[in-house]
Amino acid sequence: MHRFILAAAVAAAAVCAPSFAQVQNFPSKSVTLVVPFTAGGGADALVRAAGRRLSEIWKQPVVIENLPGADTIIGTKRVTKAVPDGHTLLVNTPALLFVKHNHKEEGDLVAELAPVSLLAAGPSVLAASGKSGIKSIADLKATCGKQDAKCSWGSGDLLTSMIGQSLMAKLGLQDRVVEARYKGGNAAVADLVGGHLTLLVTGTANVSQQHAAGSARILALAGDQRVDSLSDVPTYAEAGLGKVDSSQIWVGVFAPKGTPESVRRTIAEALKESLKDTGVVNAMNTMQMRGNGAGPSEFGEVLKTDEANVTRLMSATPSRN
Structure with a gap:
């Protein structure tokens, strides 16, 4: 019996060891933040400010890679095909949720990603x-x-x-x-x-x-x-419109599917810390957004809700093309 317990403990430790080692060593090299929008826009300015702070926190280079085009598909696919170790990340907006409805040939790209952090929302x-x-x-x-x-x-x-x-x-x-x-x-x-x-x-x-x-x-x-x-503008609820589904415009960070949750939590913690940086705060103010910093689980719940609302509303929406 004692041998069985010992063997089970050793096996469990062996399973956990790689994930623990990844967190301990993360990041072990430069981190790339892929932005599927043109340089100079609001989201790009926010990511660049956050990237500078992340580089200080991690003591590793943080590279911003702009890959605009095709309703964010080009940049998104760059990340879905990357090694799932947290060193290649995607920064996107709710635009991502519409891809499977308007570009059915691309499949469900959201399912090929893992949520990391809801960086900011407005x-x-x-x-x-x-x-x-x-x-x-x-x-x-x-x-x-x-x-x-x-x-x-x-x-x-x-x-x-x-x-x-x-x-x-x-x-x-x-x-x-x-x-x-x-x-x-x-x-x-x-x-x-x-x-x-x-x-x-x-x-x-x-x-x-x-x-x-x-x-x-x-x-x-x-x-x-x-x-x-x-301060003179009421909320939708105050104006008598009640709850309006998925009405927040957010900027979120994703990793390739298969990236360990422990690594994603580590990244989310650093991103949350970056929200305190003056440059990041200024970029959010320009966009009229507030820092959020929700981690993988909480951001995942937001995505589920927004995806369901997008699917429901798009089913009754004429094609935009």
């Missing part, structure tokens, strides 16, 4: 043109609910399109307000300010300056609490 917003005279959700219902109303709402990507459809349904305006789909937020914001678009669903940073100037009005935003820099 609210989506519903904004009205300053020329529309709409200054609240009540104004929106009164204006766009009329039989002869000619209201429109815009989205700059699949995520904001999905959020907007949910918002219009909650407002009871899904059959009265026409969606205008843009390839990116800049053109949509320009049309909103010019009065060619009544409403826009977008990220906070895209319209915060216009809100301050009065050329646009943010009517409500996602989240459990108001944003300090927009």
